[in-house]
Amino acid sequence: xxxxxxxxxxxxxxxxxxxxxxxxxxxxxxxxxxxxxxxxxxxxxxxxxxxxxxxxxxxxxxxxxxxxxxxxxxxxxxxxxxxxxxxxxxxxxxxxxxxxxxxxxxxxxxxxxxxxxxxxxxxxxxxxxxxxxxxxxxxxxxxxxxxxxxxxxxxxxxxxxxxxxxxxxxxxxxxxxxxxxxxxxxxxxxxxxxxxxxxxxxxxxxxxxxxxx
Numbered sequence: 001x002x003x004x005x006x007x008x009x010x011x012x013x014x015x016x017x018x019x020x021x022x023x024x025x026x027x028x029x030x031x032x033x034x035x036x037x038x039x040x041x042x043x044x045x046x047x048x049x050x051x052x053x054x055x056x057x058x059x060x061x062x063x064x065x066x067x068x069x070x071x072x073x074x075x076x077x078x079x080x081x082x083x084x085x086x087x088x089x090x091x092x093x094x095x096x097x098x099x100x101x102x103x104x105x106x107x108x109x110x111x112x113x114x115x116x117x118x119x120x121x122x123x124x125x126x127x128x129x130x131x132x133x134x135x136x137x138x139x140x141x142x143x144x145x146x147x148x149x150x151x152x153x154x155x156x157x158x159x160x161x162x163x164x165x166x167x168x169x170x171x172x173x174x175x176x177x178x179x180x181x182x183x184x185x186x187x188x189x190x191x192x193x194x195x196x197x198x199x200x201x202x203x204x205x206x207x208x209x210x211x212x213x
Contacts, residue, residue: 033058036165045077045199052077052199054165060210063182067209071189072163074171077199078148079192081170083155089144089190090176091129091137094183095208100134108180114149114156121145126176129190137190137204144190148172182213 025034035056036043045052054072061067073088080086090110093102110126118124129137129144149156157174178187186206193203 045202047198050074050167050169051165052169052171053202053205054163055207057187057207057209060212062212063180066177066179067211069176069178069187069207070174071157071176072165072171072173073189074166074169074199075159076195077191077202078172079194079200081159083148083150083152086148086159086172087140087192088147088172089129089141090126090147091131091144091188091190091204092180092185092209093188093206095186099136102186103133104129104131104135105180105185106130108178108185110176110178112156112175112177114154115145120149120156129188137188138193140192140194141190147174147176147189180211182211185209185211 024037033056036051036054038051041047043051043053052074055069057069058067075081075086078086078088092105092108094105096102106128108128110128111124112126115121115126116124126147127143127145129141131137131141131143147156153159157172159170160173161170162168163171163173185208187209188204188206190204191202193201195201
């Protein structure tokens with residue numbers, strides 16, 4: 001089931017026209033913002049009519065800017081509601097149509113305030129998933145920092161009992177900042193996918209990002 005879920009996300013949903021098909025663009029100009037389109041079923045992994053994954057992101061910026069992505073993700077997608085149980089990593093690939101042509105990049109810099117704090121992370125950034133060209137993160141990768149890091153009630157993301165954008169479901173809310181060289185990328189959240197149905201089979205979900213020179 002894990003490989004099927006991953007292929008549906010990486011190939012079926014995340015394609016050339018993903019911004020048109022699954023995302024609503026807000027505003028115009030050089031740095032529009034897009035959000036998940038709740039009218040599609042691509043963000044309802046449990047087929048229960050409730051949104052499980054919400055993203056709000058800058059679609060494009062330049063290499064001198066810091067880009068920002070807000071995530072709201074239901075508990076089941078990350079295997080838990082505590083920092084000890086929940087897991088999620090971050091990665092960037094090229095936007096080749098076929099997954100076996102995609103390169104995983106680690107030369108972008110990602111962080112949020114928790115990782116920037118002096119005592120929380122040695123290099124004050126989120127280490128990205130590093131995989132060979134064309135590899136799929138069907139098994140949860142060893143490389144990369146766990147983005148859902150923290151202790152008690154303080155951490156890089158916040159767990160909330162009711163999230164409006166997830167149709168009232170509990171889940172995790174957090175923001176990722178990043179910068180990098182000019183190019184067109186898929187920005188991936190990578191998930192444990194330890195289950196056999198619903199969002200617990202989600203291995204990775206990507207959104208398109210453009211960084212101009």
